[in-house]
Amino acid sequence: MNAPERHPPKIHAITDDPRYIGASVARAGARRLVEGRGTYVDDIKLPRMAHVVYWRSPVAHCRIVSIVREDARAMPGVIAVVDGAEVATLCKPWVATLGHLTGMKSAPQYALAVERACWQGEPVVAIVAETRAQAEDALQHLQVEWEDLPAVTEMETALDAATPLIHPELGDNLCFTRSLDTGGVDAAFAAADVVAEATFHFGRHTGVTLEPRCQIADWNPGDQRLTVYHSQQAPHMMQDLYARQFGLAESAVRVICKDVGGSFGIKVHAYPDDFATVALSMLLRRPVKFVADRLESFTSDIHAREHRIKGRIAASKEGDILAFEIDDLTGIGPYSMFPRTSAIEGNQVVNLTGGPYRHQQYRAKLDVVFLNKTPTCQYRGVGHPIACAVTEGLVDLAANKLGLDPLAFRKRNVIRDDAYPAVGASGIKLEVLSHEECLRKIEVLMDYPALRAEQAALRARGIHRGIGFATLIELTNPGAAFYGVGGARIAAQDGATIRLEPTGAVTVLVSVGEQGQGAEGIFAQIAADAVGVDIAKVRIVTGDTDVTPYGGGTWASRGAGVGGEAVLQAGLALRQNILKVAAVILSRAAEGLSVRRDEVIDVASGAALLPLGELGRVAYFRPDTLPPGFTPELMLTRHYAQRDYPFIFTNGVQASYVEVDLDTGFVKLLKHWAVEDCGRVINPMLVDEQIRGAIVQGIGGALYEECLYDGSGQLLNGSMADYLVPMSGEMPDIVVAHVQTPTASSRLGAKGAGEAGTAGAPGAVMNAINDALLPQGVAVFSQPFTPEKILRALGRVA
Numbered sequence: 178m179n180a181p182e183r184h185p186p187k188i189h190a191i192t193d194d195p196r197y198i199g200a201s202v203a204r205a206g207a208r209r210l211v212e213g214r215g216t217y218v219d220d221i222k223l224p225r226m227a228h229v230v231y232w233r234s235p236v237a238h239c240r241i242v243s244i245v246r247e248d249a250r251a252m253p254g255v256i257a258v259v260d261g262a263e264v265a266t267l268c269k270p271w272v273a274t275l276g277h278l279t280g281m282k283s284a285p286q287y288a289l290a291v292e293r294a295c296w297q298g299e300p301v302v303a304i305v306a307e308t309r310a311q312a313e314d315a316l317q318h319l320q321v322e323w324e325d326l327p328a329v330t331e332m333e334t335a336l337d338a339a340t341p342l343i344h345p346e347l348g349d350n351l352c353f354t355r356s357l358d359t360g361g362v363d364a365a366f367a368a369a370d371v372v373a374e375a376t377f378h379f380g381r382h383t384g385v386t387l388e389p390r391c392q393i394a395d396w397n398p399g400d401q402r403l404t405v406y407h408s409q410q411a412p413h414m415m416q417d418l419y420a421r422q423f424g425l426a427e428s429a430v431r432v433i434c435k436d437v438g439g440s441f442g443i444k445v446h447a448y449p450d451d452f453a454t455v456a457l458s459m460l461l462r463r464p465v466k467f468v469a470d471r472l473e474s475f476t477s478d479i480h481a482r483e484h485r486i487k488g489r490i491a492a493s494k495e496g497d498i499l500a501f502e503i504d505d506l507t508g509i510g511p512y513s514m515f516p517r518t519s520a521i522e523g524n525q526v527v528n529l530t531g532g533p534y535r536h537q538q539y540r541a542k543l544d545v546v547f548l549n550k551t552p553t554c555q556y557r558g559v560g561h562p563i564a565c566a567v568t569e570g571l572v573d574l575a576a577n578k579l580g581l582d583p584l585a586f587r588k589r590n591v592i593r594d595d596a597y598p599a600v601g602a603s604g605i606k607l608e609v610l611s612h613e614e615c616l617r618k619i620e621v622l623m624d625y626p627a628l629r630a631e632q633a634a635l636r637a638r639g640i641h642r643g644i645g646f647a648t649l650i651e652l653t654n655p656g657a658a659f660y661g662v663g664g665a666r667i668a669a670q671d672g673a674t675i676r677l678e679p680t681g682a683v684t685v686l687v688s689v690g691e692q693g694q695g696a697e698g699i700f701a702q703i704a705a706d707a708v709g710v711d712i713a714k715v716r717i718v719t720g721d722t723d724v725t726p727y728g729g730g731t732w733a734s735r736g737a738g739v740g741g742e743a744v745l746q747a748g749l750a751l752r753q754n755i756l757k758v759a760a761v762i763l764s765r766a767a768e769g770l771s772v773r774r775d776e777v778i779d780v781a782s783g784a785a786l787l788p789l790g791e792l793g794r795v796a797y798f799r800p801d802t803l804p805p806g807f808t809p810e811l812m813l814t815r816h817y818a819q820r821d822y823p824f825i826f827t828n829g830v831q832a833s834y835v836e837v838d839l840d841t842g843f844v845k846l847l848k849h850w851a852v853e854d855c856g857r858v859i860n861p862m863l864v865d866e867q868i869r870g871a872i873v874q875g876i877g878g879a880l881y882e883e884c885l886y887d888g889s890g891q892l893l894n895g896s897m898a899d900y901l902v903p904m905s906g907e908m909p910d911i912v913v914a915h916v917q918t919p920t921a922s923s924r925l926g927a928k929g930a931g932e933a934g935t936a937g938a939p940g941a942v943m944n945a946i947n948d949a950l951l952p953q954g955v956a957v958f959s960q961p962f963t964p965e966k967i968l969r970a971l972g973r974v975a
Contacts, residue, residue: 188857188917191745191924192752194773197702197712201862204698205712206691215436218391218408219468226393226464227256228309229457230316231450232302233473234294237328237549237890238343238511241292244302245320252318254311257461259303261289264456268422273513275663278520281353283513284344288452293326295343295511296549297890298476300450305457305465328549328890332485332508335546343511343547352513353520353545357527359602362540365500366491373574374489377567378959380883381483381508383475384556385902388438390478391468392451394458404431405455408438410445410692411730416722417666418447418516419455434720440692441557441874443478445732447515450477475895480884481522481556483508484563488530490571491538496581498590500538501531501602503567507545510552516665519553520545525560525652528603530568532650533612533828534590539602549890555732561651561936562875569647569940570958573947583944584625587648587830588616608821610828611918612648615852619646619830622914623850628834636952642836642847643951645944647937651827653855653929654738654920658823670818671735672726673743675704675751677811679797681775681789682714685747688728689740690720694931695863696736700744702859703925707748708755709772710789726814734929737859738825739817742923747815749924758796758809759787821922827929829853831872831937833945834909839953839971842964844880844946846909851937854916856928864930865913871934872911877903879939880961 191198209215246258270285290301302319306312327341334340335350343350366372393406403425409415412432420427437444450467458465469477484507491499505526509519527541576586591612592599599607619625625644632642657669674686685704691697697717705712719725728743729735752772759777760767763786771780777787795802796809803809819825834847851868858864881901885893894900919926939960946967947956955970968974 188919188926192706192709193771194709195706198706198859200702200860202698202702202712202860204695204863205701206697210436217388217436217438218393218406221393221406223393223395223464226466227305227307227461228312229303229305229454229465229467230309230312231300232304232316232319232321233476234290234297234299234301236323236325237297237330238326239294239323240326241290241294241301242322242324248318248320249304249315252311252315254307255315256305256307258319259305259457259460261287261291261301263460264288264453265291267456267459268452271422271515273515273518275518275660275665277663278353278518278524281513281518281520282347283352284347286449286512286515288449288456296551297892298473298551300453303453303457305461330548330550330886330888330890332483332506332546332548335508335548336544343549350547351544352509352547355524355527355543357539357541357603359538359540361538362500362502365538369491369499370494371492371575371578372489373571373578375570375574375958377486377488377570379482379484379563380878380961381480381553382878382882382884383478383480384441384443386439386441386443389469389471389474390444390448392454393464393466394455395464396458396462398462402429402431403455404433406433408444409434410440410690410732411667412690412720412722413688413727414667414730415447422452423455423459432722434690437690437692442555442559442732446479446517446554448477472896475884475900476551476892479514479554479556480551481553482563482878483553484526486563486567488567488571490575492575492579494579496579496586496589498534498536498575500536501568501571502540503530505541505543508548508550509545510550511547512552514552514554516667517555517660521555522553522560526564528605529560529564529650531603532564532568532601532605533592533648535592536602541603550886557871557874558932558935561649561932562878562939565647565649565936566940566943569944573944577951583646584616584620587646588613591616591648606822607826608920608922609918610650610826611854611916612828614916615828615830615854616648618914618916619832619850619852622852622912623832640836641839641949642834643945643947643949645833645941645946645948646830647940647944648830649828649933649937651734651929651933651936652824653734653827654819654825654922655733655735656819656823659733668727668729670816671728671740671743672814672816673747674726674812674814675747677751677755677789677793679793681710681793682716683708683710684716684718685744686718686725687740687744688725689731689736692731694736694867695860696731696740698863699737699741699859703741703744704748707745708752710775714775726816734931737927738923738929739819741859741927742925743815743817745925746817747813750813750815751811754810754813755789755792758811759792761803761807762792762795763787817923819922825920825922825928827853827855827933829933829937831941833941835942835945835949837946837949837967842967844962846876846907849909849911849941851911851934852914852916853930853933854918855930855933856917856919857926858915858917859927861915867931868913868934869911871932872938873903873908875935875938876908876942878960879942883961
C-alpha cells in the first residue's frame with residue numbers, strides 16, 4: 178500500500194502544462210519484457226558466432242604448473258584453447274587504484290591468470306567452440322595441474338607478520354588505509370554521561386541478477402572495428418577501457434547495451450573475462466559469446482559488504498549525541514576491482530557514519546585488506562547499509578542507556594531542517610535535507626504510539642515483537658569527486674540528444690541506460706512535458722555508444738538527477754527552437770506562443786495555431802517557404818554535470834516491525850515503513866517500486882544472504898540451492914511515503930532514489946530484532962541475523 182500525502186509539497190511546475198512529471202505513468206516497455214519479447218545478449222545470434230567457457234581456478238590460491246590442452250582441443254566443435262599468456266599479447270594488464278585515495282595499491286591483473294590464480298573462480302583458460310555445449314564438454318577434458326599456495330582468507334589476520342603475502346611485491350596485504358579525526362573525540366568521550374559500544378559484522382554477499390553477466394565480442398578485421406554487445410551499466414566506460422587495454426582508437430570501439438536484466442552495480446565493473454572474450458574475438462577474427470552460468474557467477478561476479486566495525490557513541494545525560502568513533506576492517510579480493518576500485522565501499526563507510534546527526538566530533542579508521550576471495554566492489558548501496566546500520570545501532574544503544582525513546586532521541590539529534598546547507602562531522606557537504614519532516618511523517622504513518630501499546634500488550638503474553646528505526650542519508654547525483662578527481666575515466670556528466678521528427682513525434686537519445694529501474698520511462702515523461710507533446714509520441718534510445726551522447730551511464734542513483742536533467746534541458750531547448758520556427762511560419766512573435774499537447778498555441782487565447790506535425794513537414798520538406806537565411810534547428814544536444822557539490826544527498830527514515838521466536842530464533846517480518854525524500858518525484862509509482870525492491874534487497878542482507886567460505890578460501894554455498902535470497906512469501910507489507918525537498922543544483926530538482934531502501938533496511942531490521950530481544954538483555958550485531966546467531970545470543974546454543 179501507499180500512504181496518502183497529507184501535505185502535498187510545493188513543487189513548482191517546470192512548464193505551463195505539466196502532465197507527466199510527478200505522475201504515476203506506467204512504463205511503456207514493460208509489456209514487451211513480460212511477454213518475453215526483450216532482446217538480451219543471449220538472444221542475439223551473429224553469423225559465425227562461437228561460444229566461450231572458462232576454466233576457473235578451483236582453489237583460492239595456486240601456481241599454474243601446466244596446462245595440457247590436446248584432449249580438449251580434439252573434442253568436436255572446438256575452435257581454440259587459449260591461456261593467459263596468449264591473451265596478454267593483445268590485452269594489457271591493469272592496476273585499479275584512484276589517485277585521491279592516497280596510498281592505495283594493487284597488483285597488475287590480467288584478463289586470464291598468468292602463472293598464478295589468486296581466487297577460486299579466477300579465469301585461467303578459455304575454450305572456444307561452435308556451441309556452448311561443445312565448449313562445456315571440452316572443458317571436462319582440459320588438464321590443468323596446479324600447486325596449492327597459502328591462502329589468506331581471514332581479514333582479522335591479513336596484516337599479521339606471520340600471514341603470507343598475496344603479492345610480495347606490494348610489501349603487505351594492505352590495499353588502502355585512511356584515518357579521520359576531528360580532534361575533540363577523546364574529550365567528548367571523557368565528558369560523556371553515556372558511552373555505548375558494539376562490534377558489528379557484515380556478511381559478504383553478491384547481487385544475483387536475473388540475467389547473468391554476458392557479452393558478445395565481434396572484431397571485424399575488415400574495418401578494424403570492435404563491436405561489443407554487453408549486459409552493462411556504463412557503455413561509454415567500457416568503450417574507453419576496451420580501446421585503452423587493446424590499443425585501439427576509441428572510435429574503433431562500439432558498445433551496445435540493449436535490454437539488461439538487472440544490474441545492482443554488479444554490471445558496472447570491468448571483469449577479466451570481459452577482456453578475455455574481446456581478445457578471443459580478435460585472435461579468432463569472429464564473434465565470440467560469453468554467458469556466465471549461475472554457478473560461476475557466484476565466484477566471478479563481484480561480492481560486497483564484508484566488514485568488521487568496532488563502533489562507539491558518546492552522549493550527554495540531556496540526550497545529545499557528542500561523538501562517534503569507528504574502526505572499520507574490510508576484506509576485498511586479491512586485486513582491487515577495475516576501474517572503480519575496491520576501496521570505495523570502505524571509504525564511503527567512513528564518510529557516511531553518523532551522517533544524519535548534529536554531533537561535531539568523529540574519529541574513523543579504515544583498513545582495506547587483500548584476501549584470496551572473489552574481488553569486492555560497488556554493489557547497490559556502496560557502504561550505505563553498513564554505515565547506516567552501525568550509526569543506527571549505536572544510536573539505539575545510547576537511547577536505551579539513557580532511558581529515552583529511540584524515535585524521540587533521533588528527533589532531538591538529527592540536523593535540523595532549517596540548518597542547511599551544512600557540513601557533517603566527516604566533512605561531507607549537505608545541501609538540503611528533511612530529517613525532521615521525515616521523522617514526523619513516519620511517526621504518523623506507522624501510528625507509533627499505538628504500535629508501542631500493541632507491543633507491550635503482546636510482550637505481556639510472551640510474544641516478542643520489536644520496532645526498529647533507521648535514519649539515513651544517501652549519496653546521489655555525484656560529480657567528478659567520485660572518480661574523475663582520482664584519475665578514473667568515468668564520466669560525471671550525461672547527455673541527451675533530442676529531435677522533432679517530421680510527424681511531430683520526438684526521439685531522445687540518452688547516455689543513461691535502462692536495467693529495469695524505469696529510466697526510459699521517466700526520460701519519456703520529462704521529454705514529453707519539456708517539449709509539450711503526448712508521451713506516446715516520445716521514443717527513447719539508450720545503450721549504444723555510436724548514437725547516444727557521451728555519458729557516465731547508470732550508477733550511484735544518478736539516472737534521474739543527472740540523465741533526467743540532461744533530457745529536461747534538451748527538451749526545453751527544443752521547445753524554444755520549435756517556437757522560433759513557428760513564429761516564422763505564422764508571422765507572429767515567439768514570445769506570444771507556446772507548445773501544448775502537440776500543437777503550437779496562442780498564449781493569450783489558448784487557441785491552437787499549428788500542429789507540430791505540420792511544423793515538421795514545413796521545416797523538413799518545404800524549407801523553400803521559409804525566409805532566406807533561416808534554418809530550422811530541430812535536433813540538438815545538451816549535457817549536464819552536477820558541479821555544485823561533490824554529491825547531492827537524499828535522506829529518509831525506515832521503520833521495521835518484527836516478531837522474534839525465542840525458541841527457534843526465527844524472525845518474522847510483520848511490516849515495514851519508509852519515508853523517502855529524493856527531491857522532486859518524477860514518477861511516484863516507479864520510485865515506490867525502486868524503494869520496495871531496494872528494501873527487499875536490504876532485508877536479504879540483513880536476514881538471509883551471505884557468501885560463506887571455509888578456511889581454505891572455498892565458497893561453500895555457491896548455488897541457488899544454498900545461497901538464500903528473500904522470497905515474496907517472507908516479505909512484509911512495505912508502506913512508502915514521500916517528502917519532496919528538491920535540489921537547487923538542477924532545474925528538475927530530482928535526487929536519486931534507487932539505493933535508499935537498501936541503505937536503511939538492514940539497520941531498521943537489526944534494531945527491531947534487538948528491540949524484541951531487549952527484555953532478554955541480549956543483542957545481535959552480526960549480519961545476516963540467522964536463527965543460529967539469535968539462539969547463540971540467547972544462550973540456547975553453544
